[in-house]
Amino acid sequence: MLLDPFCGCGTTLVEGKLAGLKTVGVEANPFACFASKVKTNWDVDAEELLDDSRAIAQKTLRQLKRQGIDDSGLFQEVPDESKLLTLPEQKLKMLLSNSISPLPLHKSLVLLENIKNMGSKGLQEHELLAFANSLVFTVSNLHFGPEVGLGAVKSDAPVVSSWLSEIEKMVRDLRSVSERDYPDSRTVLADSREIGLHIPPSSVDAIITSPPYPNEKDYTRTTRLESVLLGFIEDKTGLRSLKSSLLRSNTRNVYKGDDDDKWVSEHKEIQRISHAIEKRRIELNKNSGFEKLYGKVTKLYFGGMTRHFADLRKILKPNAKLAYVVGDQASYLRVMIRTGQLLAEIGEALGYEVMGLDLFRTRFASATREQLREEVLLLKWPGEKVKGNGKGAKRV
Numbered sequence: 001m002l003l004d005p006f007c008g009c010g011t012t013l014v015e016g017k018l019a020g021l022k023t024v025g026v027e028a029n030p031f032a033c034f035a036s037k038v039k040t041n042w043d044v045d046a047e048e049l050l051d052d053s054r055a056i057a058q059k060t061l062r063q064l065k066r067q068g069i070d071d072s073g074l075f076q077e078v079p080d081e082s083k084l085l086t087l088p089e090q091k092l093k094m095l096l097s098n099s100i101s102p103l104p105l106h107k108s109l110v111l112l113e114n115i116k117n118m119g120s121k122g123l124q125e126h127e128l129l130a131f132a133n134s135l136v137f138t139v140s141n142l143h144f145g146p147e148v149g150l151g152a153v154k155s156d157a158p159v160v161s162s163w164l165s166e167i168e169k170m171v172r173d174l175r176s177v178s179e180r181d182y183p184d185s186r187t188v189l190a191d192s193r194e195i196g197l198h199i200p201p202s203s204v205d206a207i208i209t210s211p212p213y214p215n216e217k218d219y220t221r222t223t224r225l226e227s228v229l230l231g232f233i234e235d236k237t238g239l240r241s242l243k244s245s246l247l248r249s250n251t252r253n254v255y256k257g258d259d260d261d262k263w264v265s266e267h268k269e270i271q272r273i274s275h276a277i278e279k280r281r282i283e284l285n286k287n288s289g290f291e292k293l294y295g296k297v298t299k300l301y302f303g304g305m306t307r308h309f310a311d312l313r314k315i316l317k318p319n320a321k322l323a324y325v326v327g328d329q330a331s332y333l334r335v336m337i338r339t340g341q342l343l344a345e346i347g348e349a350l351g352y353e354v355m356g357l358d359l360f361r362t363r364f365a366s367a368t369r370e371q372l373r374e375e376v377l378l379l380k381w382p383g384e385k386v387k388g389n390g391k392g393a394k395r396v
C-alpha cells in the first residue's frame, strides 16, 4: 500500500496505480481531492464518456446560438453584459479580479449547468474535471508561472471546444488503461496532521509525497476559480475552514489560536531561525501584518509537520519507507531554511531512521543569489519499540 499524504491532484497515485500498486491519497483541499479521485477512477467507459459529452456540447452550442452567441471565440461582439449569467457577488469577491471575463464566464456557466443536468451517472465527475481544466488553462485569464497570476485579459475564448478537447484527452488515457485490471486507489479528504483518524492502523508500506514547504504559497489561491465555480467553496467561511485544515505554510492561513508551534518549542534550530527572521524584519522596518507573521509561520509549519510525522507512526507497517520531496527556502527576508535537514531531525527525534537526504535538483533564488536545494528525504519506520520480554526490546 503506497500512501501520498499530501496528494494534491493525485499524480503519485496515478503513477502508483499504473505500476500495479494499491494506493491511497490524503488531501485537505476539496477541489484537489476531487481531481485526484477522478484521475484515479478508470472504471469509466471511454466511448460512453465521449458520446455523453458530445451530446452536452451540442446542446450548449444550440443554446448559445439562440442567445446570439457564437462559441468560436473569434470576432465576436460582446453582447449586452446585463443579459449574461454571472456568479453571486460573494463568490465573485473570492476570485482574483479579472480571473475570467464576462462572456467566457457566461458560456462556462451555461455549459456547467448542462453537465450537471445531462451528464450521465458515472461520467459526470469526469466531465466536471475536464470542465475545470479547460476553464483554468484556456478559458480564464489566469497565468501560472509557477504562482497563479493574471495573464492577458481576453474578452472571449472558445468554451465548448476547449472542454471537448480535454474530454478527448481523458478518453485517450482511459482507452490506454482499458485492457488491464489495475489495483484500487482511493483519496480521502482530510488533514494529514491527524492522518491516524482516516487510514487503518499498520496498513501502509511506503510513502511518496511532496508536502508544502514554508514558502508563502497559498494552495487555495491556485485552485480558487474552479473551486468556486464547481461549488467546493461557497463563501468566506468555507474558504477559512479550508485554509485552517492546511499546514501553515504561508502567512495567509495563520489564525488566532494556531498552536502547532508548541510541537517545536524545544527545537533549537527552528527557534533560532524564527528569531532571526523576526530580528531581520525589525531591522528592515517591515511592518505589514503578513511580515509580522513570518517568524511565527515558520514555527507553525515545522510544528504541523511534526504532528504529521508523529500521527503517521500509527498507520505505518514496521519497515515502511518514506520519501518526502522538499525544498530549502529563503522566502522570509532571505533567512535560509534548510527544510529537508530540519525535517530529517524531526523524523529522527520521533523514532524514524534517516536513510538519506538526496539532492533532487537545485533552483536559483534571485533574492539571495544562491542555489536552493530541493531534496528527497528518505526515512524508514522501524516499528514501535516495546518493553523487553526477557529477550531484549522488540519492535512491532
Ligand SMILES: C[S@@+](CC[C@H](N)C(=O)[O-])C[C@H]1O[C@@H](n2cnc3c(N)ncnc32)[C@H](O)[C@@H]1O
Pocket: 005, 006, 007, 008, 009, 010, 011, 012, 026, 027, 028, 029, 032, 190, 191, 192, 193, 209, 210, 211, 212, 219, 245, 246, 247
Ligand atoms: C506540493 S502539493 C502536492 C502536489 C501533488 N504532488 C500533485 O502532483 O498534485 C501539496 C499539497 O498538500 C496539500 N495540503 C496542505 N496541507 C495539508 C494537510 N494538512 N493535509 C492534507 N493535505 C494538505 C495542499 O492542498 C497541496 O495540494
